Amino acid sequence: xxxxxxxxxxxxxxxxxxxxxxxxxxxxxxxxxxxxxxxxxxxxxxxxxxxxxxxxxxxxxxxxxxxxxxxxxxxxxxxxxxxxxxxxxxxxxxxxxxxxxxxxxxxxxxxxxxxxxxxxxxxxxxxxxxxxxxxxxxxxxxxxxxxxxxxxxxxxxxxxxxxxxxxxxxxxxxxxxxxxxxxxxxxxxxxxxxxxxxxxxxxxxxxxxxxxxxxxxxxxxxxxxxxxxxxxxxxxxxxxxxxxxxxxxxxxxxxxxxxxxxxxxxxxxxxxxxxxxxxxxxxxxxxxxxxxxxxxxxxxxxxxxxxxxxxxxxxxxxxxxxxxxxxxxxxxxxxxxxxxxxxxxxxxxxxxxxxxxxxxxxxxxxxxxxxxxxxxxxxxxxxxxxxxxxxxxxxxxxxxxxxxxxxxxxxxxxxxxxxxxxxxxxxxxxxxxxxxxxxxxxxxxxxxxxxxxxxxxxxxxxxxxxxxxxxxxxxxxxxxxxxxxxxxxxxxxxxxxxxxx
Amino acid sequence: xxxxxxxxxxxxxxxxxxxxxxxxxxxxxxxxxxxxxxxxxxxxxxxxxxxxxxxxxxxxxxxxxxxxxxxxxxxxxxxxxxxxxxxxxxxxxxxxxxxxxxxxxxxxxxxxxxxxxxxxxxxxxxxxxxxxxxxxxxxxxxxxxxxxxxxxxxxxxxxxxxxxxxxxxxxxxxxxxxxxxxxxxxxxxxxxxxxxxxxxxxxxxxxxxxxxxxxxxxxxxxxxxxxxxxxxxxxxxxxxxxxxxxxxxxxxxxxxxxxxxxxxxxxxxxxxxxxxxxxxxxxxxxxxxxxxxxxxxxxxxxxxxxxxxxx
Numbered sequence: 001x002x003x004x005x006x007x008x009x010x011x012x013x014x015x016x017x018x019x020x021x022x023x024x025x026x027x028x029x030x031x032x033x034x035x036x037x038x039x040x041x042x043x044x045x046x047x048x049x050x051x052x053x054x055x056x057x058x059x060x061x062x063x064x065x066x067x068x069x070x071x072x073x074x075x076x077x078x079x080x081x082x083x084x085x086x087x088x089x090x091x092x093x094x095x096x097x098x099x100x101x102x103x104x105x106x107x108x109x110x111x112x113x114x115x116x117x118x119x120x121x122x123x124x125x126x127x128x129x130x131x132x133x134x135x136x137x138x139x140x141x142x143x144x145x146x147x148x149x150x151x152x153x154x155x156x157x158x159x160x161x162x163x164x165x166x167x168x169x170x171x172x173x174x175x176x177x178x179x180x181x182x183x184x185x186x187x188x189x190x191x192x193x194x195x196x197x198x199x200x201x202x203x204x205x206x207x208x209x210x211x212x213x214x215x216x217x218x219x220x221x222x223x224x225x226x227x228x229x230x231x232x233x234x235x236x237x238x239x240x241x242x243x244x245x246x247x248x249x250x251x252x253x254x255x256x257x258x259x260x261x262x263x264x265x266x267x268x269x270x271x272x273x274x275x276x277x278x279x280x281x282x283x284x285x286x287x288x289x290x291x292x293x294x295x296x297x298x299x300x301x302x303x304x305x306x307x308x309x310x311x312x313x314x315x316x317x318x319x320x321x322x323x324x325x326x327x328x329x330x331x332x333x334x335x336x337x338x339x340x341x342x343x344x345x346x347x348x349x350x351x352x353x354x355x356x357x358x359x360x361x362x363x364x365x366x367x368x369x370x371x372x373x374x375x376x377x378x379x380x381x382x383x384x385x386x387x388x389x390x391x392x393x394x395x396x397x398x399x400x401x402x403x404x405x406x407x408x409x410x411x412x413x414x415x416x417x418x419x420x421x422x423x424x425x426x427x428x429x430x431x432x433x434x435x436x437x438x439x440x441x442x443x444x445x446x447x448x449x450x451x452x453x454x455x456x457x458x459x460x461x462x463x464x465x466x467x468x469x470x471x472x473x474x475x476x477x478x479x480x481x482x483x484x485x486x487x488x489x490x491x492x493x494x495x496x497x498x499x500x501x
Numbered sequence: 502x503x504x505x506x507x508x509x510x511x512x513x514x515x516x517x518x519x520x521x522x523x524x525x526x527x528x529x530x531x532x533x534x535x536x537x538x539x540x541x542x543x544x545x546x547x548x549x550x551x552x553x554x555x556x557x558x559x560x561x562x563x564x565x566x567x568x569x570x571x572x573x574x575x576x577x578x579x580x581x582x583x584x585x586x587x588x589x590x591x592x593x594x595x596x597x598x599x600x601x602x603x604x605x606x607x608x609x610x611x612x613x614x615x616x617x618x619x620x621x622x623x624x625x626x627x628x629x630x631x632x633x634x635x636x637x638x639x640x641x642x643x644x645x646x647x648x649x650x651x652x653x654x655x656x657x658x659x660x661x662x663x664x665x666x667x668x669x670x671x672x673x674x675x676x677x678x679x680x681x682x683x684x685x686x687x688x689x690x691x692x693x694x695x696x697x698x699x700x701x702x703x704x705x706x707x708x709x710x711x712x713x714x715x716x717x718x719x720x721x722x723x724x725x726x727x728x729x730x731x732x733x734x735x736x737x738x739x740x741x742x743x744x745x746x747x748x749x750x751x752x753x754x755x756x757x758x759x760x761x762x763x764x765x766x767x768x769x770x771x772x773x774x775x776x777x778x779x780x781x782x783x784x785x786x787x788x789x790x791x792x793x794x795x796x797x798x799x800x801x802x803x804x805x806x807x808x809x810x811x812x
Contacts, residue, residue, distance in 0.1 A: 035663075044579040044586075044768065045534055053536060127543060198665025198760065221663045224768070228661045228758035235652050235660030386771065388527045390536070422540075 032216035034482065034500050037229040037238040039222070046196035048183035049176075050169040051121050051128040056196050057166065058242065059220050062495050063104075063202065064169035064185035067095060067114065068160050072488040074319055074408070076160035080109065080170055080186065090155035090442055097146040101209050103172050104190045111142035116173040118150070130167045132415050132423070133407075155442030157449055161408040166491050188213045188496035197222055204496075214484065214499035233258070233477055239500060240478040242490060245359065246304040252477050261476040261487040264309050266317035266406025269302075269364050270468040271352060275428045277398035279350075283463055284342040290467050292335035292375035293368055295328060299470040301367040302360050308470035314457040315404070315412040317471045319489070322409040322450055324457035335375035347376020353393045353400040357386040360472075361401045368467070395425045402466070406489070409453055410441050417464065426465035433459060504797070508790040512783075519782045520561050528773035529553055530577035551577055564779075574776045583780055586765070589667040591784070594754070594761035596673060598746035600681035605689040606739055612689075613696025613735070614728065617704065629697075635690040644683045644756035651679060666760040680757045684750065688742040695738045699731040706730070733800045740796030748785040 036058070046056035050064055067081040076084075081095040101109040118140040121130045138153045152159065162168075172184055183191050188210070189202035200220040204213040221238055223229035230248040232238045244252075252258035273280035273289065280286060290313060299308035309318045312328035339347060354365040362383075369379035384393045384400075393400050402425055407415065415421055418437060419429040433456065440452035460466075478485060484498040531547035548554050552563075567574060573583040616625045635643070652660035662676035703709060704727065712726050750763035758764075762781060769777035 044576075044581075044772075054534070127540065195665050198668075199663065223661070223758050224755050224764050225758075228756065231648060231652075232661045232663060232758070235648075235656070237660060237663050391532055392527060 032214075032500060033219065034215050034217075034240060034498060035219045035221055035238040037223055037232060037241045038220050039226065039229065044197050047180035048191070048194060049180045050167045050171065051126065051130055052180065053129050055167060056200075058490065059200055059202070060169060060183075061166055061187070062189040062218060063183050063187045063191055064171065065187050066164055066166075066168050067097075067170065068163045070161070070164045070489075070492050072486065072492050074161070074321065074489070074492075076164055080114075081163075084160055086159070088444070090157050090159070090444060091152045093150045093152070093159055094143070095148050095150065097148065098209060099146055101186050102207055103186055104184050104205060105172075107172060109170065109172075109186050110145045111148045113170055113172050114148045115140050115142050116175075117170050120171070120176065121168065128167075130165060133162050133165045133411055134168065136162070154438065156410065157441055157444055157446075158408060158410045162411060164408075164491070165411075188494075189218055192217070208496055210494070210496055213496035215496075218495070230477075233479070236479065239482050240476075240485065242476055243474045244477045246307045246475055249475050249477065255480070257480055259478050259480050259482070261478075261485070262306065263474045263476060263487060263489060264318050265472055265474045265489060266315075266320070266412075267472045267474070268311065268315060268317070268404055268468055268470065269360055269472075270402040270404075270466045271365065271368060271399060272395075272402045272425045273399045273465040273467070274397070275426050275465045279342070279344065279348055280398065280426075280465055282342045284338040285344070285348070286465050287462065288335040288338040288342070288375065289372070289377065290461070291328065291331040291338075292377055293371035293467070293469065294330035295469040298364070298367045298371060302363040303470065303472060306473065307475075308472050310470055311468050312457075313461045313464060313466060313468045315407075315416060315466075315468060316409040316453070316457060317406060320409050322453035322457075324454040326458060326461055328461060330371070332375045335372075335377070339376060344376075347378060349378045349380065350399055351380045351382050351397070353382045353384050353397045355384040355386050355389040355393065355401070357389040358403050361403065364401055364469075368469075395423075395427075400425075406491075413437055413453075413456060414441075416466075417460065428465050430459075430463065433463075504794060508794060512786055512790055515786050516565070516783055517561065519779060519786075520564065521557060523775050523778055523782075524557055524560070526773060526775070530774060530776055533578045533772045533774050547577070573780045576774055576776045578772055578774045579777075583776055586666075586777065587762070587780055587784075590760055590762050590765045593666065593673060593677075593759065594747060594750060594763065596670070597677045597681050597684070597750070597759065597761060598743070600677050601684040601688065601746055602743060604681065605685040605742075606692060609689045609691075609693035610696050610732075610735065613693040614700055614723065614731070616693070617697040617700025617731070618723070618727070620701070629694075632690040632693055635686050636694070640683060640687060640752045641756050643686050644679070644753055647679055647682055647686075648757075651682075661758040662760065663758070664760065668760075676757075676759065680750070680753045680759050680761075683753045683756070684746055688746065692735060692738050692742055696731065696735045699734050700727060703727050703730045729803055732803050736799045736803065737796050740792040740799075744788045744792040747788050 045054045047054050048060060048063065049055060050060045066079045068076045068084070069079040071077045080098050080101065082098050084093055084095045086093045097111060097114065103109055118134070118137060120126060121128055121134050122137050124131070136152045136154055136156050136159070137150055139151045141149050143149050156162065170186065171179055175184060181194055186209070188205055188208045190205050192201040192203050194200050199222070202218045202220070204216055206212050221232070223232065226245050226248065229238070229241055230244055230251055233241050234251050249260055252260055273286065275281050295310045299310055302308070312326040314324055316323045339345070352365050354361050356362055365379070365381050369381060372379065394402070404412070404416065414437060416423060416425065417433065418424065419431065419434050436452065436456050436459065440449055440456060443449040443452055476485070481501050482498065483501060485493060529548070530551060531544050531553060534547065535543055552560070564574065573587065576583055576586060579586060612628060616629060619625055648660050651658050658678045659675055660679070664672050664676055709726055712722060717726070750761060751767055753759070754761045754763035755767060762784070765777070766781045769781065
């Protein structure tokens, strides 16, 4: 062996020794511990205050409970409230509370906590994001220790579903100043250490009213990007990723080691057109913009085959009981005729703004551009900087991509489409639609109400300025050691029932 | 001495330019904190509370005054002192950089010397080829390959780091290896090739020839004549690579979820957290200025010609 070879051999030996030393520190997965990967959603500004805009999800749902939960069909089920009823015009709701529930500090949960929590949610000064959901509440009073009365400013038949929002969580009286970093809830897990940029540790609440959790502890580990989170699952450093990029799913094809779940969700992307900017003020142009594209092709291109469920411009998602499924097949000739009728026989040139602020946003416009060119709609894609997108582009340019999370029908329709909604992104004023929304939410009979919601969605397809081609199907990935995570939307997953074998 | 004063002046000028430049970006700490649904009223209140409505000149004066007193500022978004955010991450990056440097530089100098001295050996040619590949591959590819081989196929190292930023050194060490190896591959190729070229160059110089004619043996030849003459250009490259190890680790840190300065910089920039971006920029400036001064002084130690004319 000459000198050079000797050198390489010793270099290699050094590497192996170093590796051996390093592997001593490798973490092992103890049973009874669930390691959940989480994305760094708010870059260090995360708080455990469920009503704050920077609330850290899903950790808040391990520590706190709602009054009303949802089952897998998205119908309301008891959580901290055992039962509920309303008056005839749906403006007053009485909730009976579960008795004997203890907060993590040993104090008892009762009507005062409900009043305190809801008053914080609807406080106009604090201006919580959940105000957009529960702004219909005008007052809340404790009737007795275990009974509360909620008065609404308008009749709302689906009020229990609004209370099932993942942020409508119950917090103890006078907790506002401490809850962000030292949360006290009634939920299945207690906060041990809160470190939103690193690892947050939670311990089982043995007195949980739905029964003792099967896990001893949960570690919520934050990752800078989805790729490193996927690597961590592949390398047995985390056990559960609530959502992975569909393109990463090939990494977890080994069924003996990993479980993949595809869950249709209510998350959607859209292209919004400002009606106060030409040519989008003309309903015929808007209709042409929506029938010129094949939505299935767009969904398959953007999300991957099986990655989404086609929507005909309805924000109501596939598992919602009020979902309307119309016919929105591609109709190039129809689109051309509508454009000609509106005074554009040679087609139109439009700019659409997009940004890589979220995945899928750039692909959506690219796929749309390709789809509508046959109808004479010539799209110029404008790339905006990701960091200024929501401030400078969204709701401001004439056309732009959009992204929303899952919401029940009544909420999403009133929050995004109502003429007076603060986040109505197209600026469209449709008084008839507003009236239909009022009528639908105040109809007590379920079948009758469903019919009204279907008519509303049909109207959106005819008239709205939002092109909404699909709802996303989420891919959840976990180690096959994890049991008890049902293949249902996360709002309905019970954390206390999860175990690791 | 003149050099140090000049560097300091450069530093101050660039610090002012950075402050004004970052300030000119759309968005500030308040829009960063309040995000997509921050109403104008809320943003205004936040700006008033944090004195963001003052003019650039006033804020620059306040900021530089604080800086001189050793106060790096306060991150509105993270509700934390900037020093408390930066120092643990700086430590992590420094440890990772040190490990990478310890792996890469000594081996690069030795391998470069051997390759320059024995260019015709088959193994020399193979190593040379490898270094060309290593130099052209982007870091994230090296990172992915190392991860696949050393964490999945042969599970030696933890694949990505899952530690808090202020983890103990013992917790930190296992997480350092893969990112450090990635960085080491990049700088090894770079400095090794510089060393090899320098050795090749020096070997053909007349003083080496005359030493050989005097009958100097191989060992002495290398240690007395070739290495000291070949090192100066390498020192410069090592200094640049060393500075890069502390300031250019964005991609590698993101790939391994490593809680260091690079990942913090990415987060700070995408959050428009100006209070956090500025100290990171200043740190990078300081590292480059100091390392170039250091390199020049070291080169003088190796090269008597530069000492004698006392520039």
